Amino acid sequence: MKSGEVYLGMKEKRLIREGLxxxxxxxxxxxxxxxxxxxxxxxxxxxxxxxxxxxxPGPTI
Structure with missing residues (x-):
C-alpha cells in the first residue's frame, strides 16, 4: 500500500491528499x-x- 492510500474493501480504494x-x-x-x-x-x-x-476558501484540508 502506497502512502496516502486507504483501502475500504476488496474493490474500493481512496487516495488521501492534503491541499488548499x-x-x-x-x-x-x-x-x-x-x-x-x-x-x-x-x-x-x-x-x-x-x-x-x-x-x-482558505483552509488546508
Missing part, C-alpha cells in the same frame, strides 16, 4: 489545489454534510 481550498462551489463541492500544484474537485460527505457545516 481555492473555491467553494454549489452542492458541497469545492476546488482544491494540492501540494503538487494540481487542482482537483472535492466534495463533502458524511457528518459534515449531515450537520450542514460550511467549508470556505
Amino acid at each position: 481550498i481555492t473555491e467553494s462551489l454549489s452542492n458541497g463541492m469545492f476546488r482544491v489545489q494540492l501540494n503538487n500544484k494540481n487542482i482537483v474537485m472535492g466534495y463533502i460527505s458524511g457528518k459534515i454534510r449531515k450537520n450542514l457545516l460550511r467549508i470556505l
Whole structure:
C-alpha cells in the first residue's frame, strides 16, 4: 500500500491528499489545489454534510 492510500474493501480504494481550498462551489463541492500544484474537485460527505457545516476558501484540508 502506497502512502496516502486507504483501502475500504476488496474493490474500493481512496487516495488521501492534503491541499488548499481555492473555491467553494454549489452542492458541497469545492476546488482544491494540492501540494503538487494540481487542482482537483472535492466534495463533502458524511457528518459534515449531515450537520450542514460550511467549508470556505482558505483552509488546508
